[in-house]
Amino acid sequence: MKTPVLQKVYDPNRLRQQGHELIDLMADHLRATLSGSAEKVIHYQKPEDERDFWMEFFKDQSRSDFFPQVLKRTTHVHHPRYIGHQVCAPAPQAALCGLVSSLLNNGMAVYEMGMAPSAMERIITDLLAEKIGFDDKARGLLTSGGTLANLTALLSARKAKLEEDVWLNGHGNRLAVMVSEEAHYCIDRAARIMGLGSEGIIKVPVRPDFSMDTSVLNAYYEDARKKGLQVFALVGSAPSTATGVYDDLHTLADFCSEKGMWFHVDAAHGGAAVFSRKYKETVRGIHRADSVVIDGHKMMLMSTITTALLFREGHHSHTTFSQEAEYLLQHSEEEDWFNLAKRTFECTKTMMSLQWFLLWKTYGEELFDENVTALYDLGRVLAGMIEADPALELAVRPHSNIVCFRYTQQGLNAAELDEINRGIRKELLEEGEFYIVQTRIKKVQYLRCTIMNPFTTTSDLEALLALVKEKGRRITA
Known part of the structure; x- marks a missing residue:
């Protein structure tokens, strides 16, 4: 009733x-x-003053100007x-x-809880992969922000490059990733979440222009090996967050190819340059990455928070998380791209593909x-x-x-x-x-x-x- x-x-x-x-x-x-x-x-207020304002607002039953006050008191x-x-x-x-x-609140874990946005997500990620320069073997997904996308990419890299099944058995090896000292802090955070510790985050110095110094890559790699570390991935910044400087992606791709490492490009901010006829050279070499992250809410005019994670070899997007939840996820021999909880951290996520699809279709x-x-x-x-x-x-x-x-x-x-x-x-x-x-x-x-x-x-x-x-x-x- x-x-x-x-x-x-x-x-x-x-x-x-x-x-x-x-x-x-x-x-x-x-x-x-x-x-x-x-x-x-911005009408800046000290945190304590702002809290006091909203506490009084909450208690005052006569106040009805909620949305105008939110507009006034935000950036x-x-x-x-x-x-x-x-x-x-x-x-x-x-x-x-x-x-x-x-x-509508469709959680998008499984296809029937997000039919339209799941189909749109496949279309958009295929288009993005094509724009980057990947072929039709590529696959992608949308997730809640660059931090989560970068962590997912490094988990995929670990699964792809280690002989042991870490998901089932854990790992006993001392692992490491290489990254510019100017890279976004979320790479450091992801490595620590994965249990790599401080030694497992090899921060490569930068040149005077703040791009990764590729001339010292081999020295840092060999030093890590002498310490007993298995370096399984290298992360290129496109660009770095503090300075906005792009790494030399072609040279990083060459190094990864030589060493048999996974090459990931954190292009959360600047990956959208693939669309710019004038500035697409900033991301030259991005098509050689194993995985790429691009945020929609940075350079592509979308509301927070929506990020694309794209894999050059699409099967990696399906194998990172391999588990069953009988009420939700069942094993399938097919690609099963439309049941997104198998491929992302999120079980529930917003229908974020709508804005990618509509903006791209309209304009x-x-x-x-x-x-x-x-x-x-x-x-x-x-x-x-x-x-x-x-x-x-x-x-x-x-x-x-x-x-x-x-x-x-x-x-x-x-x-x-x-x-x-x-x-x-x-x-x-x-x-x-x-x-x-x-x-x-x-x-x-x-x-x-x-x-x-x-x-x-x-x-x-x-x-x-x-x-x-x-x-x-x-x-x-």
């Missing part, structure tokens, strides 16, 4: 009314943020002066797919080409401005839309400059006119910009640099 509360909760007319109101609110928000007429990117990624973390300003169509996924590859090209172009523009200004110092000439720089001034030592740049970033955050982040590279403090919004203009970048210099001068006065 339905109670009055349940009837109210599930009332379709209530959904219709609230949905129209919410869409109007979000459309107004989109217009204000994209145009830059909204004054701030506006659609604002042209959001130049911070590596999440995109998602296309509205992608957000609507999220609404449909949330209401074609041109959408991704235009977005990547516009953002990478802006990265070069920003770097040029920094190089031309004696008060600023560029960390490295960018390969992508990630640009690291700092305010500098003669007569100040390294520690003083670090403190000044931390102060600049703190003031920018608290004032909220821009949103940028910070990073340490080779123990030096830098301001870090990732240009994720194609509506960001040269004028916005000029205004940012002027504000950075103004704050730097005031702090040092």
